[in-house]
Amino acid sequence: MKLRGNRAVRRKMCQEDDLRVLVKFKEGSDINDVGLCALTYGLKKALGDIEMAKILRDGRLLIKCKNIGQRDKALKIQSVCKKEVGEVRKFGEWGTKGVISGIPLGEKLVELRKVIKGGTVVSVKRLQANRNGEKLDSTSVLLGFKEQVLPERVMIGYMSFYVREYVPPPIRCNKCQRYGHIAKVCKGKQRCGKCGGEHEYGKCSDRDERKCRNCGGDHTAAYGGCPVRKRAVEVQQIRTARNLSYAEAVKSVERDRKEGGAKGNPNAR
Ligand SMILES: [Zn+2]
Ligand SMILES: [Zn+2]
Ligand SMILES: [Zn+2]
Incomplete structure (x- = not known):
């Protein structure tokens, strides 16, 4: 299966004329609490008539603007319907996430981050694996890159690691237990x-x-x-x-x- 197929798409997304902006809210500011009518009104008041908006499953708000001027205004937005904005960037500028494997459990990730070469690493996190219902640390590490395109490999000292695309775990509802919604x-x-x-x-x-x-x-x-x-x-x-x-x-x-x-x-x- 072609896991790398969407890289070309990502590249397209970071073009200058991309009118989409992605807003991440501060901890405790949940845009889902606002209500669709209030959100529509709030966005219109702050930015004028926009193309469309969508609340993503991770709680971020995607805004598609009508022109570059409006997009630049959206990039400076401080709050939406009194919900405080933590970070706002163009849609294609949120970086990429990749996984490397074979990192010994004792390895200090903070130290590791400083010596990784091959991409600008902005975050490191050890992934956990489910073993017989118990969550245990694995030898796989999730790397957040500043770049839009995932590097093929990274170097840690003399060691080379293949970087594969990160697949987030499926969402399971903790009320009805079904997959695909919260x-x-x-x-x-x-x-x-x-x-x-x-x-x-x-x-x-x-x-x-x-x-x-x-x-x-x-x-x-x-x-x-x-x-x-x-x-x-x-x-x-x-x-x-x-x-x-x-x-x-x-x-x-x-x-x-x-x-x-x-x-x-x-x-x-
Ligand atoms: Zn459910
Ligand atoms: Zn029961
Ligand atoms: Zn089952």
């Missing part, structure tokens, strides 16, 4: 992540019962080996690789499935 927008019933029953997590009548809400198997909803989870991971991969919406990616996975092409998870090493 509890805040959930229309489903409360389900237990342990036994799948209609109650809060762990308030089970049978303490030992494990039944997955998604596939019916004898494991918790979070289990990494769950076939439904595996499919959700595939959807994430395809979203990242082909820059698709969640719904488009689900369709694409269904299509691939019919054609018999199952794929693995590039983050899981």
